[in-house]
Amino acid sequence: DxxxxxxxxxxxxxxxxxxxxxxxxxxxxxxxxWYKQKAKKPPELMFVYSYExxxxxxxxxxxxxPECPNSSLLNLHLHALQPEDSALYLCASSRGQxxxxxxxxxxxxxxxxxxx
Amino acid sequence: xxxxxQSPQSLIILEGKNCTLQCNYTVSPFxxxxxxxxxxxxxxxxxxxxxxxxxxxxxxxxxxxLDADTKQSSLHITASQLSDSASYICVVxxxxxxxxxxxxxxxxxxxx
Numbered sequence: 001d002x003x004x005x006x007x008x009x010x011x012x013x014x015x016x017x018x019x020x021x022x023x024x025x026x027x028x029x030x031x032x033x034w035y036k037q038k039a040k041k042p043p044e045l046m047f048v049y050s051y052e053x054x055x056x057x058x059x060x061x062x063x064x065x066p067e068c069p070n071s072s073l074l075n076l077h078l079h080a081l082q083p084e085d086s087a088l089y090l091c092a093s094s095r096g097q098x099x100x101x102x103x104x105x106x107x108x109x110x111x112x113x114x115x116x
Numbered sequence: 117x118x119x120x121x122q123s124p125q126s127l128i129i130l131e132g133k134n135c136t137l138q139c140n141y142t143v144s145p146f147x148x149x150x151x152x153x154x155x156x157x158x159x160x161x162x163x164x165x166x167x168x169x170x171x172x173x174x175x176x177x178x179x180x181x182l183d184a185d186t187k188q189s190s191l192h193i194t195a196s197q198l199s200d201s202a203s204y205i206c207v208v209x210x211x212x213x214x215x216x217x218x219x220x221x222x223x224x225x226x227x228x
Contacts, residue, residue, distance in 0.1 A: 004159075006159075040203075040223070041220075042205060042218040042219065042220055042221055043160075043218060045216075088157060090159050090160075097213065097214055102147070102148050102165060102167060102209070102213070103147065103148075103209055103213035103214075104148060104150050104162070104165055104207075104209060105150070105207065105216060106162070107152075107159035107160045107161070108159050109158055109159045110157070110158060110159045112157060
C-alpha cells in the first residue's frame with residue numbers, strides 16, 4: 001500500500017460549524033503533514049508531525065487544530081472558519097528524520113473545503 | 117535563501133509535441149529533487165525523484181535531468197497527450213532530508 005487516503009473529498013461548512021478532515025497512511029511513514037493550497041498556487045505548509053509529535057506549526061490560526069492519534073492517522077479539526085479558508089487541503093507523509101532511504105513526500109488526493 | 121524557481125510559468129502545446137520544463141534551485145545542503153504532476157483539484161502525484169548522483173531518469177514519456185553543479189533540473193515530456201494537461205511542481209528536499217521547498221509550478225495545457 002503506497003497511498004495516502006484523505007476523507008472527505010469535498011466538505012462544505014458554515015462559519016459556525018465544527019468539522020474534521022482525516023488522513024491515513026499505512027506505509028510506515030513517521031512524518032505527516034498538512035498543506036493548504038489555493039487555486040494556481042503551490043501548497044503551503046501548515047503543520048508537521050514527526051513521530052506523532054507536532055514539530056512544525058507555521059503560525060496557523062487556532063481555528064485549525066491538528067491531531068495525530070497514532071503514526072498512521074492525522075486529523076485536522078476545523079472550527080469557526082472564514083470564507084477565505086476555502087481551499088484544497090492536502091495531507092502528505094514521508095519516512096521522517098533518521099529513517100533510511102530518501103525522505104520524500106507522498107500526497108493524498110486532497111479535501112476540497114468550501115466555507116460559506 | 118532556500119528557493120526553487122520554475123519556468124515557464126505556463127505553456128500551451130499541441131497534442132503530440134514535446135516540451136521541456138525547467139527547475140532551478142538554491143537550497144543547501146541538497147538531498148533530492150522530485151517532480152510532481154498535479155491535476156486541478158487533486159493531490160500532487162510523483163513522476164520522478166532525483167538524488168545527487170543521478171543525471172537522468174525516465175518514467176514512460178517523462179524524462180528528468182539533474183545538474184547538481186548548476187543546480188538545475190528539467191522535465192521533458194515526449195509525444196504529449198491531452199491528459200498531460202496539469203501543473204508540474206518541482207520540490208527540493210534539503211537539510212539532510214528534513215525540509216522541503218516547493219517551486220511555483222508550471223501550468224501545461226495540451227490542445228488537440
